[in-house]
Amino acid sequence: MRLTPIFLLSATDVSHFPSPAKTYDAPEIAFLGRSNVGKSSLINALLGSKQAHTSSTPGRTRAINFFALHEGQPGRLKPRPALIFADLPGYGYAKISKQISQEWSKFIEPYLRERSNLALCLALVDVNVPTQESDRQMIAYLRETDRNFVVVATKSDKLSGNQLHKAIQTLREAYPEAKIVPYSAKSGKGRDELWREIRQSAEPRAIEA
Ligand code: GTP
Ligand code: MG
Numbered sequence: 001m002r003l004t005p006i007f008l009l010s011a012t013d014v015s016h017f018p019s020p021a022k023t024y025d026a027p028e029i030a031f032l033g034r035s036n037v038g039k040s041s042l043i044n045a046l047l048g049s050k051q052a053h054t055s056s057t058p059g060r061t062r063a064i065n066f067f068a069l070h071e072g073q074p075g076r077l078k079p080r081p082a083l084i085f086a087d088l089p090g091y092g093y094a095k096i097s098k099q100i101s102q103e104w105s106k107f108i109e110p111y112l113r114e115r116s117n118l119a120l121c122l123a124l125v126d127v128n129v130p131t132q133e134s135d136r137q138m139i140a141y142l143r144e145t146d147r148n149f150v151v152v153a154t155k156s157d158k159l160s161g162n163q164l165h166k167a168i169q170t171l172r173e174a175y176p177e178a179k180i181v182p183y184s185a186k187s188g189k190g191r192d193e194l195w196r197e198i199r200q201s202a203e204p205r206a207i208e209a
Pocket of ligand 2: 039
């Protein structure tokens, strides 16, 4: 099924987040990770478009950018989005870490704590770099807040088969209970599996007895 992405807004404050009424309470997928890890590139690869701005300069995305994904033919899109994608600012880049930590407490943390329609967090980690303290904190926070999340091991194209195997093993040891998906925006590896995860998370939840 084809989804047409429509850019909704760029939020730099909690008060800017699109209200559930505006998005018909559609399930939302958040893209989280350090600056330059490949969040915007992943969004573009999933959508097959250039909606999200990518850059080789770390820290380019400085707001939460919301995109609504609509089913239907061009010009006749269904009003209720099938999904919302939220591209979050990166954390943990040394040069701007102070600014980023302000943003973290100002609105990323409230976003993760309070966003009621958040169905899945894709927590991106660069599979080429050793486990980072900021990533550990991020993933610990997702656990604490009981968020549904998948760890996406990005830029896997930079490693050979054997190197990648070892790097994924290291990630499994660092995050033992997490689902880990090797991914490359260059080759498309992992894309279908991530779409499966996204679809599954967006299905109506079974009512708990
Ligand atoms: P911020 O918005 O700054 O937090 O960064 P981001 O996480 O959105 O990263 P972005 O998608 O802008 O990508 C950063 C750089 O990494 C760009 O130069 C991309 O081309 C490159 N990149 C992203 N994904 C991959 C990948 O899977 N493989 C390789 N080799 N490069 C990638
Ligand atoms: Mg970005």
